[in-house]
Amino acid sequence: MEQIQIPPVDLAVVAPLITVVGWAIVLLLVDVFFVPAGQKRITGYLGIAGLVMAGAVAAPLWGSDSSTFGGMLVLDNFALALTWIFLLIGAISMVIALDYLPRQGIEQGEFYPLIMFAVSAMMLLGQSANLIVMFLGIELLSITLYILTGFAYPRLSSEEAAMKYLLLGAFAAGFFVYGIALIYGQTGTVQLFSTAPGQESLAEYLGRQTFAAVDLTLLLVGSGLVLVAFGFKVALVPFHMWTPDVYEGAPTPVTAFMSVGTKGAALAALLRLLDMALPSLQPIWLPVLATLAAVTMLLGNLGAIAQSNVKRMLAYSSIGHAGYLLLGVMTVSERGVQGFLFYLLAYSLTNLGAFAVLIALEQRGEAAWSLDDFAGLWQRQPFLALAMAVFMLSLAGVPPTAGFVGKFYVFMAAWEGGLGWLALVGMLTSAIAAFFYLRVIARMFMQEPVRDVQPQLFRGLTLGISIAAAGTLIFGILPTLLINVVQQTALAVGR
């Protein structure tokens, strides 16, 4: 019998990942044995420190292009940029949760390690070059998120959200595995692209085929199933039904985390699959994805118009934003990849900030998220109102905010990729979206308070909101800072 070859492991490739996972495991133990109840924010500080540490560990790796575990995990600039974005998302989510948890009476130390596990899962998705690893990442991410969604026990809406998310998520996972099986059945590989000469992979397989000669049914059906699973995770229409309920029910910092993190990670994985493994099938999947993106942008934004609950409105709007992100994914061009990364960061900062403002308005037992609760916020809490205005303008894509530059980036990519009509749909839906974002601003600045809401600002929250607002403005006014970075992430995209 042939000896099983254990490929050499290059630890540098997984160093940031190991840092986060290791830190989270240790932190779980530290939390149980050393952090007294009621002082759980110490765990939070340690968790943030861990994420910062991982970011520092990743820094010297910039510019490397290597792989390990037999090519299943890769480390390129794209993965690194994603790593930093995910770490930032995790850190901001923790910062805004520091005060939220005790105020809601759900302060449990394991919240922070769970976020770290979720972050590590997202990083794994960003680094994976193999469908099985992708599945691992998606499952790790989903399971932690099921727990986090239900974290506000015994609040019913939170439990309901977790249950819903679990059921639909399980289905999605099923689709994913079945898809992988079919793909493997046709091609005999689950590797996306070859990282070493002679390695078998989907890209290699497709490169060898002349299409007329081969029946690709299994591969196409399998890819379709995988796409459905991604659709669930990203909340693309028509797989978005769970989103508003889950986002509304979950504890707000978790919603903030999910709305940017899950989407980003799943889309990054989808980007690798489509742009690096299946670019030659673009004529087949492009119409499908373009339609999905158009419908997603339309329905997400139309749905948001009808909402008077701002948290629910942001849930719908995040569906719409997934559509814009998808524009960058499907063009299979350097511009598209860069646009995707830029948009992801801009959207992450903005959305996290917007949810952080919601947290400030959320009191124990009663959430003040109706549009009326925003009335006159400018007179009561100028800082919150100003920050919220920046976030709303950025989500709407009004200059000079990062959201505008991000939209510009992906629309430019779409136009250059021959998807002018889709860019037009994007523009029109942005106009629709401006309506409900503006409505919040109008309430805050142009109306007198309707009922008495006492927004509460704590140091952590102020810090989180300030970081998000500053980033939104700085990357809006000086986008070059970021564009220069994302330009170095050029993947080997091509057809």
Added chain:
Amino acid sequence: MTSFPLLSIVLWLPALGALLLLLLPRNRDALYRQVGLMFTVATFVVSLGLLVSFSTPAGAAASAAAPPTMRLLEQLPWIPAWGVGYSIGLDGVSLWLVLLTTLLTPIAAWASWNSITTQVRYFQVLLLLLETALIGVFVSVDLFLFYIFWEFTLIPMALMIGIWGGANRMAAAMKFFLYTFAASLLMLLSIIGVYALHRSAIGATQPGFGGTFDLLRIVADLRSGAFALDGNLARLLFGGFLAAFAVKAPIWPFHSWLPDAYSEAPTPVVILLSAVMSKLGTYGLVRFNLTLFPEAAGWAAPAVAVLAVIGILYGAMVAYAQSDMKRLVAYSSLSHMGFVVLGIFALNGLGVSGAVLQMVNHGLTTAALFLIVGMLESRRGSRDLAAFGGLWQATPVLGGLTLLVVLSSAGLPGLNGFVGEFTIMQGAYSSPTLGWPFLAFAVLGVVLAVVYLLRMFRSAFMGDTLAETASLRDLNRQELAVLVLLCLPMVAIGLFPNLLLVSVEEGVAGVMRGILVAVASR
């Protein structure tokens, strides 16, 4: 070309003032007002320096295909990866619009002293930010930079309408913002389209060309034939620009935000809204639609001119039916902007020069009219025509100046309105695409303008003195000074139109070169 960044100083001085205002101590409303006025006046004074660079005529253009000649050009890379630059410059078209802005903003700031009493600091901040954004639109020669300023004008303007406006302010502000924002997005798509087409066209012959948003470069390539914008795609892109400008100007039937916004906005805001902001639209038509798409402009000219004429007549007729003076002036503004659009789409030097001139004229007169309405409203507590009568006896000075402004607006020879409208009509008549029918309707519009303006004047200032209006006080010294400040240029332009026309024609010639090339190649 000088290395002294005069234009940047004019552009950023108001923003600097806004920043300073934020740093001042609390609850010092008088101080905020003074600082606001000081910075706007300082900006005006500095902006007069811009005239110096226009005192010498530009040398003849290098060739018939040269892009518009920009003076005081400043170019710095901003987003080099995309070919976006901080590029600002002035030509004869933008020069007078910048001066109009810097002249009217201090007047708006002054008008806010009495009418804006809450959140004074933030009003002044927004006013200063708005001035920077407005100037930025006029001086940008980079498509991306232009779009940023263009959109940014919306934020302070919508906030100023929404916070300090009348009873229905929130709806008016939302409508204003959404209307213009939605149309601007179409322009954004067109900007991306022009960029991408230019990039691929030039990239085909120059490998490694990364694309540029520099208007002068794109126009130079257009006119040299290295890059062509024609066919149906060009017409669609043209339409994207047109949509944004048509809503802003506004051109009938895209005007439905206008009556609400104009009548809800407080006096200082409506001055800038009607006098300067509407010019952004017509300026954009000249700067982008005519310059980038001469062929498509010729194709669309008759249709747009028909809309312009409808706007002239519709605005005039609706204005006649108004009893609310602010709404009356608002609709008259719609009617007058129709003339400007008509002049632009005459597509000849006369028409476009007349249009630019008329933009300045309309800015002056409409600002004065809204200012007068504001003064009457603050005295009487109403702006309904029925609430006034025989004011001439109570306020003869105000009456005299109002008559002057009304006559200027109606186009009396010897005043500025006449020069502009006459030049536009000359242009429309001699235009190959338009001709005498348009002229006839335009003349009808002038007649109607006289009718509704004099009707307003008669019922407010003539007739029997109402008991309530007999005791209204006349202008105080400040008010008199401000109104005279607005009336002086009206008379000056009316008597010596060449003060403006020389440089305007030089600027328009830079635009028209492209049209001539397009016509020649047809």
